Amino acid sequence: MKLQKASSLKGEITIPGDKSISHRAIMLGSLAKGTTKVTGFLMGEDCLSTIDCFRKMGVSVDIAEGIVTIEGLGLHGLKAPKDVLYTGNSGTTTRILSGILCGQRFTSQINGDESIQKRPMKRIIDPLSLMGADIRSINDNGCAPMEIRPAALHGINYDSKIASAQLKSALLFAGLYAEGNTSFTEPYLSRNHTEIMMNSFGGNVIAQGTTTTITPEPAFTGREVFVPGDISSAAFFIVAGLITPNSEILIKNVGINPTRMGIISVCKEMGGNVELQNEHTTDGEPYADILVRTSDLHGITIEGNIIPTLIDELPVIAVMAACAKGTTTIKDAAELKVKESNRIDYMVSNLSAMGADIVGTDDGMIITGGKALHGATIDSAKDHRIAMSMAIASLVAEGETHIPDYECVNISYPDFFSTLESLKL
Numbered sequence: 001m002k003l004q005k006a007s008s009l010k011g012e013i014t015i016p017g018d019k020s021i022s023h024r025a026i027m028l029g030s031l032a033k034g035t036t037k038v039t040g041f042l043m044g045e046d047c048l049s050t051i052d053c054f055r056k057m058g059v060s061v062d063i064a065e066g067i068v069t070i071e072g073l074g075l076h077g078l079k080a081p082k083d084v085l086y087t088g089n090s091g092t093t094t095r096i097l098s099g100i101l102c103g104q105r106f107t108s109q110i111n112g113d114e115s116i117q118k119r120p121m122k123r124i125i126d127p128l129s130l131m132g133a134d135i136r137s138i139n140d141n142g143c144a145p146m147e148i149r150p151a152a153l154h155g156i157n158y159d160s161k162i163a164s165a166q167l168k169s170a171l172l173f174a175g176l177y178a179e180g181n182t183s184f185t186e187p188y189l190s191r192n193h194t195e196i197m198m199n200s201f202g203g204n205v206i207a208q209g210t211t212t213t214i215t216p217e218p219a220f221t222g223r224e225v226f227v228p229g230d231i232s233s234a235a236f237f238i239v240a241g242l243i244t245p246n247s248e249i250l251i252k253n254v255g256i257n258p259t260r261m262g263i264i265s266v267c268k269e270m271g272g273n274v275e276l277q278n279e280h281t282t283d284g285e286p287y288a289d290i291l292v293r294t295s296d297l298h299g300i301t302i303e304g305n306i307i308p309t310l311i312d313e314l315p316v317i318a319v320m321a322a323c324a325k326g327t328t329t330i331k332d333a334a335e336l337k338v339k340e341s342n343r344i345d346y347m348v349s350n351l352s353a354m355g356a357d358i359v360g361t362d363d364g365m366i367i368t369g370g371k372a373l374h375g376a377t378i379d380s381a382k383d384h385r386i387a388m389s390m391a392i393a394s395l396v397a398e399g400e401t402h403i404p405d406y407e408c409v410n411i412s413y414p415d416f417f418s419t420l421e422s423l424k425l
């Protein structure tokens with residue numbers, strides 16, 4: 001993929017469905033009794049991996065005219081898979097599905113691609129084992145592949161050192177199969193889509209501050225699920241509109257759940273002209289249109305409880321910081337090191353190659369903006385968010401930016417490059 005600087009970006013775009021909500025719709029639809037119909041589902045590789053895993057356990061999932069129809073088998077209806085459950089590049093599928101598998105009456109194995117096999121799974125293995133689960137890392141290295149055998153589960157009160165929606169969700173799903181309540185406390189509140197959707201399917205999940213508690217329910221009932229656009233995908237175009245001269249972009253129907261909204265607050269604090277319009281809520285998930293215009297940006301410090309609400313947006317926020325006056329400091333984001341790639345290292349090396357002043361720290365980055373960027377060859381590490389963030393940097397870089405491993409955008413945003421081109425016309 002070869003990209004050039006843009007003189008202006010103008011137009012209206014629609015963002016594909018939220019990845020986190022799409023995964024959860026398949027999981028809950030499969031465990032519910034009856035039919036679930038999902039509109040706005042993200043047809044990205046990660047969510048298709050989730051569908052594939054549930055099909056391997058006997059769930060009928062049909063995709064027609066953009067609607068996903070799931071014939072749920074109930075909490076105890078999944079069948080033993082004949083093969084290893086392959087989760088591709090998806091950390092969300094790997095971790096949350098493991099929680100579900102711990103409650104099943106069959107043995108299963110779960111594995112993913114090269115990147116998944118390096119991502120930490122001990123963070124789920126430890127608390128699930130405390131619940132009585134029989135789950136182990138097959139190579140004994142705290143990573144996938146994992147094997148899960150049937151075991152009786154009991155509720156626990158788990159105090160997590162990290163804020164993680166995947167870990168929280170793994171315990172909430174396992175909690176469905178446990179004797180007694182399961183509580184999860186995290187240092188800062190992570191995204192709460194599992195809690196919202198479980199309750200809309202008839203579950204009993206209560207959140208108090210950063211503690212989330214599930215009381216097991218005997219059954220979930222299939223329903224219609226609407227998936228709003230993914231703010232993590234919209235983030236690329238929000239930043240694009242702010243940093244590219246003479247730009248105005250209207251981004252339609254984007255999820256603005258408060259546990260995902262940090263990017264909006266950060267853009268505004270940096271001086272960005274970002275407006276929310278047309279706000280609605282469906283099934284507890286708010287969404288809105290987002291209007292962005294070219295802005296003069298300045299550096300800020302990003303730290304503390306806002307971090308989980310923008311963790312996946314930090315790579316593109318680093319690009320925005322490179323275009324802002326002054327210094328932006330990102331702290332408390334060590335989790336970036338254990339995503340699809342080490343996102344601190346790859347943003348530092350790629351933005352440095354384009355001429356930015358950026359330094360990596362143990363838990364974040366320090367970026368002094370205002371240096372002229374120039375084109376470079378980008379190493380995306382096959383990480384979708386690195387590839388798309390660097391494509392946004394190319395909009396303000398002199399000369400050509402080359403992204404050889406660009407196909408990874410299919411993980412979360414298959415139409416990313418065509419949408420970007422459409423705004424340049």
Ligand code: SPQ
Pocket residue numbers: 019020021046089090091092093163164165166167169190191311312335339340385412
């Ligand atoms: O699924 P995966 O690969 O972990 O996806 C990422 C992403 O950038 O798309 C992280 F690499 O998003 C996670 C996010 O970082 C999706 C997610 C979820 O749907 O629950 C939660 C976050 O991860 P975590 O570790 O904080 O729970």
